[in-house]
Amino acid sequence: MSNASPDTLTNATAVLVARRPDALASLARHAEAFVIPGAALLAGLGVFSAFLVVLGKSPSAFFLAVYLGGFGSAFSLDNSLTHASPLLLTALCVALPARLGLVIIGGEGALVLGGLAAASIALPLHGMPYFVVLPAMAAAGALVGGFWIGIVGALRTFRGVNETISSLLMAYIGIALMNQLVEGPLRDPASLNKPSTYPIGDAYRLGNIPGMQVHWGLAVGILACIACWALMERTTWGFAARVAGGNVRAAQVQGLPVGKLILAFTFIAGACAGLAGMIEVAAVQGDANASLASGYGYTGILVAFLARQNPLAIIPVAFLLGAIDASGSLLQRHLGLPDATVQVLQGILFITILFSDTLYGHIKWLNPDLWVRARP
Amino acid sequence: MSDKFRVSRRQLLKSTAAGVTMLASGGIEPLSALAAGTLTVGFIYVGSKDDYGYNQSHAEAAATFKKMPGVKVVEEENVPETNAVVETMESMINIDSASLIFPTSFGYFDPFMLATAKKYPKVEFRHCGGLWTKADPANTGSYFGYIGMGQYLNGIVAGHMTKSKKLGFIAAKPIPQVLLNINSFLLGARSVDPSITVKTIFTGDWNLPVKEAEAANALADQGIDALTMHVDSPKVIIQTAAGRGLYVCGYHVDQAALAPTKYLTGANWNWAKPYHDFIEEKLGKKPLGQFVRGGIPEGFVKMSPLGAMVTPPARKQFDATLADIMKGGFAIIRGPMKDNKGNIVVPAGKIYPETAIELEKMNYLLDGVIGSTS
Amino acid sequence: MSGPAAIGLWGVPLALIGGAIRVSTPYIFVGLGETITERSGRINLGQEGTLVFGAMIGYGVAIMTGSPWLGVAAACACGAVFGLFHGWICSFPKVNDIAIGIAMMQLGVGLAIFFGKPFIEPAAPHLPAISLGWWSAVPQIKAALDVNSLFILGLALALFLNWAFRNTKYGLMLRVVGDSAEAARAMGLNPNRVRLYATAIGGGLAGIGGAYLSLYYPGSWNEGISSGQGLMAVALVIFARWNPLGCFFAALLFGGAGALGTALQSVGVTQGYYLFYAAPYVLTLIIMTATSSRSDSLVGAPGELSITK
Structure with a gap:
């Protein structure tokens, strides 16, 4: 260009x-x-x-650091992309319900429970082929995450509970549940000073995209953004959701199934965050532990709002955030600035x-x- | 195909680096470490460098090398135990040419540090607290301090000072390092009076000020009159407990200034010692230690000076025990010992000195501790 | 003199009461502030950032001047500036108040940590406590009833707002603007100006909440001082349906439930503490689910509020 x-x-x-x-x-x-x-x-x-x-x-030193750390080399670019990849999915967790006018801020809970579910299902499937275990983990993560945010949607539909506050509460509850399970019944006794589940095993780890130092989660995230965009812009469901988001009463007068739309979209949203948790387990951690709750869910809210809830715009915004994050390292080391x-x-x-x-x-x-x- | 690509990527990295060196002739000094003969050492902290606790104890040690000739220190704080730490290590290696890296939080060890070490075999990695084995990459190792002995000494002083015979321990998570500290504190107190108990409250995470203050209040309500802790920043606990009139024993760094009339003593890190050894070895091109441990005799751990309110009998036993510990090989875990569920966890006749590797896998709370490991 | 006697299981209800009094104050101030803001038709999620910045600046000023009350004043002033900024930016058309709030949260927390490093180690003078437990000989009860004047101020403020929303000109203005900007304009009011002031007051109160955290309980500045209290307080406003007294009681309930996890461990109920720590969240969710219904979910909601539209 x-x-x-x-x-x-x-x-x-x-x-x-x-x-x-x-x-x-x-x-x-x-x-x-x-x-x-x-x-x-x-x-x-x-x-x-x-x-x-x-x-x-010196601002010039700062710009140099951002350039070096975020974009300046293949290595930094990879860093930025790695930072961006979980944000793609957690941002979708906010952007999809937003089209219905729902403000969901609890993706973090779906992420940690999705990750926990993925790690748990890998154990009994040990010995099965890669192409069975990985999809099973993804399905488990997405299902549990979808279920978790789906509850938020159900509470909204059936009881009129405000989704913003219930999703925040559900995030805290989800993280507590994960901690309890990881330090209690699901703990691998060999995970000494870092309580974790049993490792999923090296055979089932999600590797890097060939030629890059970035795991496949990036590709999954981008595909999910495109798929969600298609869902929103190219399907009747997406159209119905946008109508309902614009004006619930009008949508009901039109006979649109607003309740079902809310359930479906919150489920898909949670599934995206759950999938992010599964990727974090399969590509990064190798087991489920407290580090799953490292704020990707909350940063996703910001990404979604900056992208104006447009699934395609999430991709560049997440990359920008990833680059800034990645350059944060150099701001600390070269400019002597605090984190x-x-x-x-x-x-x-x-x-x-x-x-x-x-x-x-x-x-x-x-x-x-x-x-x-x-x-x- | 992919190999070829990688080479070109490395070249790209190099050329960018060169370009940047030219660009950066002014304000900053990135890549100055590329100057021949300089050893760049990277320190990575999981929390803030100024937490007045665990991370500060490392950062203060790191700061002592900033003026050392031939050594350049690069640091990063608040690095989470995720991919972020891999990126930080790689960035230190690729951009700052770090050749010795100290990731100081437990969660960095497996898989992050081990994987990075495999990728960069020429860089030395030494991890704080990890249970390193010979199966791990040759360029890795771990170091830690036997601070349990410090908690034992804390327990002795607290055991003398308590009137209610009930002590408290506020901890983050039931992991071996923490459990050993709790048990050591109990055993120290019980060496004074075997009827003493230690009530434990787990807060669930390493830095939760409100919960830590609530825990201190809850313990005070239960008649506990002296306590210690294992969280990242003990300041809130020390202030709250002292405010309720409790004696406190500190942890990580000396915090006597916060409660001069209530701070009995404290178990403090002295990381400058192992860091100094590693850096000297690296500069002298000698092989670096791979499973480095040390306690009070080796200078890894120090005690805060005893407070003025500490009674003469307490001082006497403290000094005598400290002298014994200084001889090395001191053992407090001696069978038979039961855990607080009634199981024998250390059989009769079995003695574990502070150096015993088994202690780094501790998964029980001894009889006398009120608390649960899950 | 021997140490205080143990009070055994009585420690649990006592801890809940004491915890409610000790822990609730930041929720009360942020919640009341946010109630004013939301009644005007705006939501400010940036209160979390304001709270943390207030905690830092209050602590810092108290250290530098030796007066905790000056610290509270500084925190309040800085909070008001944050609020003004949010209110000003959101007065431009098409600017999303929720999104700006999240960005302000990031900025507020970032600035607090950035400038707060020198204040982590020194000890600041604390706000004094008022001993309401003078009638009791039991030290635990005395301790639980050590009440900070900010708590009492919070109660007074809740009562005042409850009255003022209904019975004063300003209360009416606020509500009209919050329910319909059109109607407000028809009455000759400038909705943006009312919202600007409402957000500024909300921010100022959140700043006070932050100063309470660092200057009274837990009484220290560090980077983890808030575990999301500011965000949670905003949620409690919706829970309390924009009612100041409801907000006060929601904060008490939330603070009390938060003491459950440590209190139970102190009496020997030691397993499953993560779940007990989640009690405030579970309790809030249950009460909300039980008291909401499909039809009247928006009772009390200001008509202009984006989050409930």
């Missing part, structure tokens, strides 16, 4: 304009989706640089990006109407 000369771009635009009179307007409309968040990102980096200057640190610097940076960036939502339709040269009117 970057090597396209201005001429080619102009020519391409000309062709588009010639083909469809309102193409320029449509281009402007789509450009908005890139120009605005991009500008917000730059503005956020500017604010953070000012913060650094006030503290007597919380990354949190400050993320907070500033997210606020500027979210704030930029207000600019849509307000930037003159990106306004489609302007281009339509300008048409000869």
